[in-house]
Amino acid sequence: MRSAPAVAILALALTALPPVRAMAIQGCTLRDPDRDIRRLFPEATDYRSFFIAVADRGGEDLQRKLAQRLGHALDPVYEAIDVPYAYYQVLEGKQIIGYVAGVNQKGRYGGIQLILAVDPRGQILSLYYQKLSTPERKQFIATGFTDQFKGLTLADFYYHAGYERLGLKRKEDRVAAIAAPADSDAARHDFAATLRGVMKDLILLDLFWLEDRNGPVFDEVQRIVEQKGAGR
Amino acid sequence: MIPWLVFLGAGTNAAADGTTNDDPFAEIREEREARSADEEATPALAAEPVADDPGLGLELIGRLGASDRNAEPVLSGGLGLDLFRRVVTDSGTWGSFEAQVRLVWDKLQSPNFEVHNLFLEKRFLFGRLNLVLGHFQVPFNLEALPIDTHTTLIQLGNRRALGLKHDWGAGLRGQLAAIDYDLAYSLGSGMRFDLDTRGMATGRLGWTSAADTLGLGLSAIGGERQVATTLREAGEPVTGWRVGADLFYRILFMRLLAEASAGQDRGRRVLGLLVRLEGESYDDLWHAAMQYGVNESPAVHGPDPTHRVELEAALRLLLLSHGSFLRINVATHDQGGPWSLVGTAMLYLRFD
Numbered sequence: 001m002r003s004a005p006a007v008a009i010l011a012l013a014l015t016a017l018p019p020v021r022a023m024a025i026q027g028c029t030l031r032d033p034d035r036d037i038r039r040l041f042p043e044a045t046d047y048r049s050f051f052i053a054v055a056d057r058g059g060e061d062l063q064r065k066l067a068q069r070l071g072h073a074l075d076p077v078y079e080a081i082d083v084p085y086a087y088y089q090v091l092e093g094k095q096i097i098g099y100v101a102g103v104n105q106k107g108r109y110g111g112i113q114l115i116l117a118v119d120p121r122g123q124i125l126s127l128y129y130q131k132l133s134t135p136e137r138k139q140f141i142a143t144g145f146t147d148q149f150k151g152l153t154l155a156d157f158y159y160h161a162g163y164e165r166l167g168l169k170r171k172e173d174r175v176a177a178i179a180a181p182a183d184s185d186a187a188r189h190d191f192a193a194t195l196r197g198v199m200k201d202l203i204l205l206d207l208f209w210l211e212d213r214n215g216p217v218f219d220e221v222q223r224i225v226e227q228k229g230a231g232r
Numbered sequence: 233m234i235p236w237l238v239f240l241g242a243g244t245n246a247a248a249d250g251t252t253n254d255d256p257f258a259e260i261r262e263e264r265e266a267r268s269a270d271e272e273a274t275p276a277l278a279a280e281p282v283a284d285d286p287g288l289g290l291e292l293i294g295r296l297g298a299s300d301r302n303a304e305p306v307l308s309g310g311l312g313l314d315l316f317r318r319v320v321t322d323s324g325t326w327g328s329f330e331a332q333v334r335l336v337w338d339k340l341q342s343p344n345f346e347v348h349n350l351f352l353e354k355r356f357l358f359g360r361l362n363l364v365l366g367h368f369q370v371p372f373n374l375e376a377l378p379i380d381t382h383t384t385l386i387q388l389g390n391r392r393a394l395g396l397k398h399d400w401g402a403g404l405r406g407q408l409a410a411i412d413y414d415l416a417y418s419l420g421s422g423m424r425f426d427l428d429t430r431g432m433a434t435g436r437l438g439w440t441s442a443a444d445t446l447g448l449g450l451s452a453i454g455g456e457r458q459v460a461t462t463l464r465e466a467g468e469p470v471t472g473w474r475v476g477a478d479l480f481y482r483i484l485f486m487r488l489l490a491e492a493s494a495g496q497d498r499g500r501r502v503l504g505l506l507v508r509l510e511g512e513s514y515d516d517l518w519h520a521a522m523q524y525g526v527n528e529s530p531a532v533h534g535p536d537p538t539h540r541v542e543l544e545a546a547l548r549l550l551l552l553s554h555g556s557f558l559r560i561n562v563a564t565h566d567q568g569g570p571w572s573l574v575g576t577a578m579l580y581l582r583f584d
Binding site: 031032033034035038044045046047048049077078091093094109110111121130133141155159162163166168170172217220221224228 | 324517
C-alpha cells in the first residue's frame with residue numbers, strides 16, 4: 001500500500017509534537033448568555049465573559065487548594081487543571097453587579113450543569129440547572145428547592161463542613177437545612193452532587209474573582225475543628 | 233489525605249441528639265458580618281480583564297478515507313488556525329472576531345488554502361442586535377444553530393442542499409423577545425470571494441424552549457449562488473429559492489435533529505431532508521451520531537437535479553493525552569447507481 005509510509009510519517013509527526021497544553025474538557029458555558037444574563041440580572045446593561053483555568057492562575061498548588069477546600073478529590077478528567085471555567089461579569093454601566101458561573105458535575109444519569117448567579121461579594125442570588133437528567137427533574141428544578149440556596153455564601157459551606165466534622169447540628173448551619181427534593185437513591189445522589197457542585201463553583205469564584213475573601217474562614221474553621229478534635 | 237477530614241465524625245460536646253448551644257464558629261461569623269457591612273458601601277468597578285481565554289488554537293488533522301469504489305485509501309492532512317477573540321471594554325462586550333482557516337492537502341491534489349469562518353461581529357443592545365461582516369455560515373435551517381460541525385461528527389445538510397455552507401457577506405442577528413432572528417445577504421460564492429454572482433438573501437427565525445429541550449426554526453433563501461462539487465473549485469451559477477423548517481428535541485443525553493427544505497433551482501424542484509440522532513457522555517469523552525439524509529441536489533453539470541440518499545454514523549473519542557480526538561465515520565450513499573460504502577478515520581489534534 002503506497003500510503004502506508006505517509007500514514008506512518010504523519011503519525012510520527014503528530015505524536016512528536018511538543019506537549020503544549022491542550023484544551024481537553026470544556027467548562028460549563030451558558031447556552032444563551034445574552035438572554036440568560038438579562039433574565040438573571042434585569043438591571044444589567046451588559047456583561048463581559050472570561051475563561052479561566054486553574055493552570056493559568058496558580059497551577060498545581062491552586063488545584064490542591066481547591067481539592068482541600070472542597071473536601072473531595074477532583075476528577076482527573078472533567079475537573080482537570082486545564083479545564084477552562086467560564087465567568088460572566090455582569091455590569092450596570094461600569095459597575096460590577098454580579099457574576100454568573102457554571103460547573104459540570106457528574107450526576108446519577110449523566111452530566112449536571114449548575115449555574116449560579118452571585119452578587120459582587122459571592123452571595124448566591126439564584127441557582128438553576130442548565131442540564132439535568134433524572135426522573136425527578138421536576139422536583140429539582142422547582143423554585144421551592146432551588147430558592148433554598150438563595151443568600152448562601154461560600155462561608156456557609158465551610159461552616160457546614162466544620163459542623164459535619166464535629167458532628168454538630170446547629171440552626172446556624174444553613175446548608176444542612178436544605179433537604180433533598182425527593183427521597184430516592186438517585187435523588188440523594190444528585191442532591192449530593194448539587195451541593196458539591198455549588199461549593200466548587202463558589203470556591204472557584206472566590207479564588208478567581210473575589211480575592212479569596214472566604215479563605216480566612218476556611219482556615220479558621222479548620223483550626224477550630226483541629227483544636228476541638230485534639231482536645232478530645 | 234485532606235488533614236481536616238481526619239476529624240470526620242469525631243465526638244464533641246454535643247448532646248446525645250447532636251444538638252448544641254455552643255456554636256464554635258460564632259466569632260468568625262461576627263467578624264465576617266462586620267467586614268461585609270463595610271464592603272457594601274464600596275461597589276467594585278469593572279477593570280481591564282485579569283485573564284481571558286487566549287482563543288487561539290492550532291489544529292493538526294490527519295484523515296484516512298477508504299471507499300469500496302477506490303482501490304486505495306486516501307490520506308489527507310490539514311494544518312489549521314482557529315482564532316476567537318472577544319473584545320471587552322470596561323462597560324461590556326464590544327464584539328468578537330473569529331477566524332478558522334486551514335491549509336489542506338492530499339495525495340491527489342496540491343495544497344489548498346481554505347477559509348471557513350472569517351468574520352467580525354459587533355454587538356448592539358445587549359445582544360438583541362448584532363452585525364456580522366465577513367465569511368460566515370449561511371443562516372439556513374440547523375446550520376444557523378450553534379452546533380459545531382467544524383471537524384466534529386457529521387456535517388449537516390447545507391453543503392448538500394445548497395451547494396455551500398459558508399459565504400461572504402453581511403448579516404444581522406439577535407433576539408426579539410423569545411424569537412432568535414438571523415438575516416444575511418451574501419455573495420453566493422461560498423469559500424471563494426467572487427463578485428460575479430448576483431448574491432442571495434437568507435433568513436431564519438427560531439424559537440427555543442426555556443429548558444432548551446425543544447427548538448424550532450423556519451428559514452428561507454433566494455437569489456443566485458455558485459454551486460460546486462468541491463470546496464475548491466468555482467461553481468456553476470444557479471438561481472433558485474428554498475424554504476426550510478428545522479427542529480431539535482433533547483431527551484436525557486440524546487438529541488434529535490431534523491430539517492427539511494423545498495424549493496426550486498433553475499426552475500426545477502429540489503427537496504432535502506435530514507434526520508440525526510446524537511448523544512454524548514456526561515464528561516464529553518465520547519460523542520456519537522447517526523444521520524439519514526435525502527437530497528435532490530442542485531444541478532452542477534446538467535439541467536437535472538441529482539438524487540442522493542445517505543446514511544452515516546460517527547463516533548468521536550476524546551484523546552486525553554493531547555486533549556484531541558479520534559473520529560470514525562462510516563457512510564453509505566446511493567446516487568443513482570449501486571450503494572457506495574465510505575469509511576473515514578480522522579485524528580484531530582488541537583493546541584491552545
